[in-house]
Amino acid sequence: MPESAAIPPIYIFQMGKVGSVSLEATLAKYLPNKLVHAHNFGDMAAEDQERWSRAQRLNEPILLITPIREPLTRNISAFFQNFKRDTGQEVADRSWEVAEVEELFLQRYPHEVALEWFDVSFRPATGVDIYAEPFPRERKWQVYTRGSMRILVYRTDLGYPEQLRVVAEFLQQPIEGWVLGNRAEDKSYADLYWRFCTEARFPDHYIERLGDSKFCRHFWSRAEIEVNAARWRRPSAGGRLNRLLAGMRRLVPRS
Numbered sequence: 128m129p130e131s132a133a134i135p136p137i138y139i140f141q142m143g144k145v146g147s148v149s150l151e152a153t154l155a156k157y158l159p160n161k162l163v164h165a166h167n168f169g170d171m172a173a174e175d176q177e178r179w180s181r182a183q184r185l186n187e188p189i190l191l192i193t194p195i196r197e198p199l200t201r202n203i204s205a206f207f208q209n210f211k212r213d214t215g216q217e218v219a220d221r222s223w224e225v226a227e228v229e230e231l232f233l234q235r236y237p238h239e240v241a242l243e244w245f246d247v248s249f250r251p252a253t254g255v256d257i258y259a260e261p262f263p264r265e266r267k268w269q270v271y272t273r274g275s276m277r278i279l280v281y282r283t284d285l286g287y288p289e290q291l292r293v294v295a296e297f298l299q300q301p302i303e304g305w306v307l308g309n310r311a312e313d314k315s316y317a318d319l320y321w322r323f324c325t326e327a328r329f330p331d332h333y334i335e336r337l338g339d340s341k342f343c344r345h346f347w348s349r350a351e352i353e354v355n356a357a358r359w360r361r362p363s364a365g366g367r368l369n370r371l372l373a374g375m376r377r378l379v380p381r382s
Contacts (some may be wrong), residue, residue: 229327
């Protein structure tokens with residue numbers, strides 16, 4: 128394996144709320160390279176932008192790591208992370224009912240961020256159209272090579288051990304364990320967040336808007352999209368009635 132110091136510049140370049148803080152902390156522990164972590168090219172320091180541009184101009188090696196996450200759960204996570212920004216209120220201001228947070232989420236959060244990120248942020252910065260070739264959905268990761276740029280894209284539902292293995296192989300460096308950070312369970316809003324994830328349900332038009340997006344259809348199979356849709360879909364009136372009748376039957380003594 129090459130020495131760590133010989134590794135090309137490493138950029139963690141992705142949309143928010145896909146585990147990138149943990150990835151950055153983990154790589155910083157095991158590798159001495161300067162890491163650059165950004166959601167958009169313009170967010171980088173000027174020297175990091177120049178290093179990126181110079182590498183592309185001179186065909187110098189550069190490594191990009193881009194985790195992705197199923198958009199509905201990512202949107203929920205991002206909404207809670209930015210609750211004050213999107214609602215004008217603090218989570219700690221009062222006690223919240225899941226139903227009212229549900230409505231705030233649907234009305235206030237910019238839901239297109241995840242769906243458009245590869246077109247709006249990734250492609251202009253890299254010159255790479257990630258949708259131009261198929262993604263191996265069963266494997267859940269892929270390495271793309273464009274000139275001197277190598278890009279690892281992986282789904283975060285791959286699981287922590289497998290993510291670590293894929294990243295270590297991509298960098299050709301041993302990485303022994305995760306350094307986790309910026310997790311919902313460590314936040315002040317953890318209780319409401321987990322209650323929301325357990326109880327919240329969304330209208331069909333919203334679920335279909337995400338599932339039918341170019342982003343979702345490229346990285347997830349139709350079967351996976353349907354399973355996720357069923358998990359979040361509001362029950363139909365008929366379904367609610369059937370459950371009510373079933374509950375009533377259980378209460379009636381058998382003769």
